Amino acid sequence: MMRHLISAADLTRDEAVRILDTAEEMARVADRPIKKLPALRGRTVCNLFFEDSTRTRISFEAAEKRLSADVINFAAKGSSVSKGESLKDTAQTLEAMGVDAVVIRHGASGAPYRLATSGWIDAPVINAGDGTHQHPTQALLDAFTMRRRLVGRDAGIGQDLAGRRITIVGDVLHSRVARSNVDLLHTLGAEVTLVAPPTLVPVGVETWPCEVSYDLDSTLAKSDAIMMLRVQRERMNAAFFPTEREYSRRYGLDGDRMAKMPGHAIVMHPGPMVRGMEITAEVADSDRCTVIEQVANGVSIRMAVLYLLLGGNESDAPNPRTEEK
Amino acid sequence: MSKILIRGAKVLGGEAQDVLIDGATVAAVGTGLSDEGARVIEAQGQILLPGLVDLHTHLREPGREDSETVLTGTRAAASGGYTAVFAMANTFPVADTAGVVEQVYRLGKESGYCDVQPIGAVTVGLEGKKLAELGAMHDSAAGVTVFSDDGKCVDDAVIMRRALEYVKAFGGVVAQHAQEPRLTEGAQMNEGVVSAELGLGGWPAVAEESVIARDVLLAEHVGSRVHICHLSTAGSVEIVRWAKSRGIDVTAEVTPHHLLLTDEMVRSYNPVYKVNPPLRTERDVLALREALADGTIDIVATDHAPHPHEDKDCEWAAAAMGMVGLETALSVVQQTMVETGLLDWAQVADRMSFAPARIGRAQGHGRPVSAGEPANLTLVDPAYRGVVDPAGFASRSRNTPYEGRELPGRVTHTFLRGRATVVDGKLA
């Protein structure tokens, strides 16, 4: 297993499948009356959030606590942090405190990579989202959700997503979720199509291992999963598309469009959803929509990542598979 | 006695000759010159060049003396073989008045390592709104001839037109940092395959090319001359080539780093590679080399941009843009242009001394190596190979992208008006 988790692109197929399989084991913990494993007892994990994200922070925190880790939450936003010194200074403070792992969320692309490679800190670094670059645990939880729904909970063990067709719709340009998913889904053997207005597709996308389409309707019938991305309202002012209505007409997912998808196909969203614009309430509330499962699966995936990066040692970290029996 | 005899150097890369310096002047060039009363420098195998001239240097003084001062910057320049540098105007305060340019000019004289020719700002405070007192800066003791808002683009077409017209009165030139501001909002690196993957804001080539296209047309319309700073894209080369073919009075520069490095380096997220304009693609690099070879790009200019360690030892987005270059420029040119067969040493002398001196009207610099000329000279050992170690830099800042990289060539001696500023590779 790798030392850090910075980018979904760094994972091999086997590493990714191992994380998904471990997450299945971790998910069983959630079904127990006492939702705790002793795997990280005595280890300290810091959630270092330079950018607000209550959802992601809580998800990591739940995962850490279920593994019995000691948790430090450090929200740099609003503190005396200024300019570039902040990351290095903070890292060195954490190093001095003997932190065993750092989960970092940062508004600047590459900040977790810098943290992991600059010698500022020795602990493993887990990227919880950096700028418009990567959000690997999000991609892993998405893949986990797809595998459960499209392959099966038990049938999925050891399996990847070979041959599944996944469509990712929306603001690809600014989306670390899209980047991470393209990388990971490709590694897992899926065929990915990005759908967006041309203004929201990055220049240089032609080297990505996926297809690009500007036409949502033409992709519906051949999608096993459609992942809707969040479109921030401020994009409208920057002329990425003319109006919210036009965006919604061309790229929004409503009941009519959902009806054109295959019967088994699912609708995904990293949340929070902007209902009405990118997804209608009818779709969001349908049983094909996996948003709530994604949240639950996020905890299992993060437990698996922390366990594999930090637990590693079989003697003090009980194998959850055997414990379950 | 202040005679120096340089024995057996290849003058501009040609035949080995002796060069006798007497006082501040080259006294004789020939074979078998008498060494009587002269200190002798055995220079067999070395190349003798006219002292290099950098049309684009950031000396940071006044205002950011923690990054560089006129003294440390000119020491770095001498180490790199330069005898004259043009100091950019984006200091604090901005060099937009006769007072500030005279201060910089005087500090250069006092340093004694290298002549400093201040560049004046085009607009007050580099704000792009109101012309600075271009005439007063020209009339000052500094005798400013080059004007630039470098660091920022003069993006208002009317201001640019007026500046181009106005400097005609005293033979000035406007040096444009071509960067369309709206197209580069939030820009962090070259827009393309790598930026798409890294999720860093893109600086598209068209943001440079569109401004160059506009400015050459403006220069044509008003019959003035324009200089384009740090060309970085293949498209910019095509526009300048077209403009020259049309007879427009445009000159252009390329930096050493744009001749060697590509945006692939940014994958390291190491801010030492963060520079404006950004590192581009392999295709751009090859086009720039070719253009420097065929004369479409007139000169090499360093864009020496010193920054203190803390401004680079951070995450990419927070880091300052720029890299130091004075001390490595000639080595990079040797590697990318001479050792690839694109330029011979006489052409290097043209691109790094004659032409920049001509564009900037630098008095006494970029002169032929012949009797009666000012003894501004640089001696280079082209056979030298060494790994770049910024610990040995004379520049106050160490933000070099070449740390640990092997580069060829070494400046062994630099002479400013007959006085050695560098001897055996060390500052005198």
Ligand SMILES: [Zn+2]
């Ligand atoms: Zn510039």
